[in-house]
Amino acid sequence: MAGDFVKHKKDSDMMSVWSYFLVAKDGNSAKCKRCPSILKTLGGSTKGLHTHLSTKYNIKVISASTSQDTENLNTAPPPAKRKLDDYFTKTKSDDDNLDDVLARMIALDGFPFSVFITSDNLRKLLLAKYTDLPKSAVTIKKRVMNYSKKIKKQVTSELKHLKSAGERFSLSFDEWTSMSIDFNVNKRYMALNVHSYKKFWNLGLVPIYGNMTAENCLRILNERLSKFDISLETDIVAIVTDGPNVMIKVGRLVCAEQQLCLAHGINLAVCDVLYKKT
Known part of the structure; x- marks a missing residue:
């Protein structure tokens, strides 16, 4: 029935293919204004409409975006197969x-x-x-x-x-012991980090020989910092350590402010509650 077809919203646009057709109310077909032909437009495709105008009336609506998209599908080379690496974001390590x-x-x-x-x-x-x-x-x-x-x-x-x-730094350090099957050859190290306002640098592990006294700890700190042209007395304004007596004494011997590590304290408290023998 003629009433089943109405003017498309682009009916007045002479650059649109819909100026030559009426559209069905369900949007699945179109009727030519020049002849009784009814063409399918499933999914909004207008390829059949362009083909009808071109073959029967030699009319080409070149500017129609839908026509261009369809023609591109027919002429463009098939997309290359994606590789597994394409699904991952490359990081800096890819260029190491x-x-x-x-x-x-x-x-x-x-x-x-x-x-x-x-x-x-x-x-x-x-x-x-x-x-x-x-x-x-x-x-x-x-x-x-x-x-x-x-x-x-x-x-x-x-x-x-x-x-x-004019920037100064803070220093965090702690003792670390390597694990070995033979406990007689375990090695001990001091790990040091220098912190600025926005960044920190790890200065490596320094071997510990003999007892870890406060004086020996200060010697290790001074020797390692000097390798990076950093002075414990003038360039370091604060140190962060755990809370044994040795480290508390270190805090009294240096000019910098000392902050005991809160994370270490919380860990000791949790372990004491969960694993303390009753």
């Missing part, structure tokens, strides 16, 4: 150089220098991205040590720049 990777695997993951030579599978994985992987454990050690010196220079330069701008 070999020295950075070796240093992390050795310092953080505990890989020995020799495993990069003796493990065929590990070498294959690294050679797939890094063609300059050394063939000697001695060379790998030299590269990692040289890389550490490079990082140290960068940290020293950054701290020096902040010092020249």
